[in-house]
């Protein structure tokens with residue numbers, strides 16, 4: 203058989219490039235003779251960096267250009283951080299593969315203080331994630347939360363400049379970029395419930411492309427799929443755009459899946475939390491059931507307020 207090629211459309215950020223190179227290496231190891239090519243490109247989301255994400259239209263901005271390439275057949279796959287993948291896919295595209303999850307935790311990064319509890323009153327903490335903001339505020343109402351945008355390296359630079367006393371980032375991103383030594387302390391998944399999909403990489407492709415799907419198959423990690431899809435099912439049921447603080451995190455123990463979820467008001471004055479367990483094969487139903495429970499306990503009111511209904 204002639205040597206095959208596979209083209210990856212990717213954002214140019216260091217994290218996106220790392221993820222694309224990771225998938226390239228995995229694919230080339232699984233298929234000797236396969237040549238994987240990276241096609242780096244800028245997306246709208248990369249360009250509009252000075253406006254809070256929730257205001258410029260959300261996560262879709264980071265993937266549209268990549269999806270157009272796949273639909274026009276100038277690229278075969280796109281590699282995503284699962285937490286950045288929108289719920290809906292354009293007709294003809296789908297999320298084919300979820301790779302093994304890495305560290306799902308948030309990381310506390312500071313040049314002065316060891317952890318959140320050590321921060322003096324009124325300290326300035328950087329994060330643009332409403333989920334992180336809400337959980338921080340609930341625990342430490344005195345902290346001043348300041349917006350923090352840009353690539354991981356940019357964010358660390360702003361901390362080092364003295365713009366913040368501490369910042370919160372995903373541990374997985376720092377580890378991938380070999381910046382693990384910058385992590386001052388890990389926040390447990392109890393202290394900071396992660397975003398759905400955090401720490402997992404997913405691969406999108408054309409749903410009818412059997413050649414590409416066969417090449418991707420060895421990268422699938424079943425357990426991660428159950429966990430991440432349970433988290434996403436909860437998020438989808440809540441119709442959670444990125445304007446509402448939502449956390450979702452699933453773990454698997456034998457055949458049982460445990461899912462925890464939270465919905466908060468943006469100011470952190472109110473947090474509605476819940477959990478559910480059941481057979482892992484029912485991952486989607488469990489996510490929906492937990493979402494419904496949270497909605498019934500007040501999440502609906504919070505969501506309605508945010509979306510003005």
Ligand SMILES: NCc1[nH]cc(CCC(=O)O)c1CC(=O)O
Nearest residue numbers: 283286371372374375400401402
């Ligand atoms: N929102 C950007 C983003 N998307 C994925 C990661 C980290 C890697 C991951 O969660 O898989 C990050 C950086 C961060 O949140 O600090």
